[in-house]
Amino acid sequence: MSNKSLYLVQSTFSATPNVLSKLQQVYSPEDTVVLMGESVLQLQHPFLQPLNKVYVLDNDAEILAGQTTENLQLISYAEFANICLNHGRCIRLN
Numbered sequence: 367m368s369n370k371s372l373y374l375v376q377s378t379f380s381a382t383p384n385v386l387s388k389l390q391q392v393y394s395p396e397d398t399v400v401l402m403g404e405s406v407l408q409l410q411h412p413f414l415q416p417l418n419k420v421y422v423l424d425n426d427a428e429i430l431a432g433q434t435t436e437n438l439q440l441i442s443y444a445e446f447a448n449i450c451l452n453h454g455r456c457i458r459l460n
Contacts, residue, residue, distance in 0.1 A: 369396075369454045369455075370394075370396045370397055370398065370452070370453045370454060370455075371394070371397045371398075371453060371454070371455040371456075371457055372397070372398050372400065372449060372450060372453035372455065372456045372457065373389055373393070373397060373398065373399045373400070373457050373459060374400050374402055374456065374457065374458045374459065375389070375399060375400065375401050375402060375405045375459050375460075376402045376403050376405060376458055376459065376460045377403075377404070377405050377459060377460045378403075378404050378405075378460075379404040379405070379407050379408065381460070382404070382405040382407075382408040382411070383408060383411060385405070385459045385460070386408065386411050386413045386414065387413070388459070389413065389459060390413045393413075398419070398421065398449060398453065399414070399417060399420055399421065400420075400421040400422070400423070400441075400446070400449070401414075401420060401421070401422050401426070402422075402423060402426055403426060404429075406422050406426050406427065406429060406430060407429060407430070407433075409422070409430065409433055409434075409435055409438065410433070410435065414435070414437070415435065415437070417437055418437060419437050419438075419439045420435070420437050420438055420439065421439050421440075421441050421446070421449065422438060422439070422440055422441070423440075423441060423442075423443065423446060424440050424441065424442055427440050
């Protein structure tokens with residue numbers, strides 16, 4: 367297990383910009399971000415654009431209505447479980 371952090375962004379649509387601004391202050395390049403629920407609608411947020419990958423669960427991606435970015439990576443629940451196991455910390459932000 368590594369020292370990487372997994373950030374699960376589970377905030378409401380209106381709260382997500384503030385959550386992402388706080389995340390930007392503690393984020394390291396080896397960390398991973400998963401947008402969940404309403405937060406996926408903030409996929410275009412400036413903090414997320416330079417990241418290598420932004421993960422979104424297949425089920426949550428349904429509300430994107432075709433909205434996408436180059437770094438968007440859709441994942442299944444099995445892939446999500448593997449991502450969780452590869453991180454030393456899992457931090458839920460809401």
